[in-house]
Amino acid sequence: MKYDQKIYDIQKRLSEEGYIVTIDGHDGPQTQRALRAEALRQAAKQVVKQTPKRLSWILRFALARAREASTWRGIIMLAAGSWATAHPDQAEAVIAAGIAIAGAIGALFPDAVGAPAAGVQSPGVSAPSGRPVAGSTPTDRGPFFEP
Secondary structure (H helix, E strand, O other): OOOOHHHHHHHHHHHHOOOOOOOOOOOOHHHHHHHHHHHHHHHHHHHHHHHHHHHHHHHHHHHHHHOEHHHHHHHHHHHHHHHHHHOHHHHHHHHHHHHHHHHHHHHHOOOEOOOOOOOOOOOOEOOOOOOEOOOOOOOOOOOOOOO
């Protein structure tokens, strides 16, 4: 192996960061291990940096779902089904109560709080399909879009 000034500079920076490398300008196993470790450290830094933004999005998404009656109906049905499975002697009563509560939620609350009443068209939504019109900006685009 011949001496390389770029490798020497990299080894010097790695050594300053606290990695144990021989600063000789040769690309050996110590240098490769230190480079892999530094790459992992940099990747972890990026994840930590992005975490608050992602957690903020998850919280907004969860709160938006919590405003929908269908979410609560699903939670009630899941709880009733789980209870009925764990307590077979009470299954009939629990399932009947769960269905009654879920039905009441469905009858008394709109699917999304703040949703327009039946027959009222929202701005930016086409009447026949209910899908957003081109140019309208949806407020909740799903988990794969940055807010």
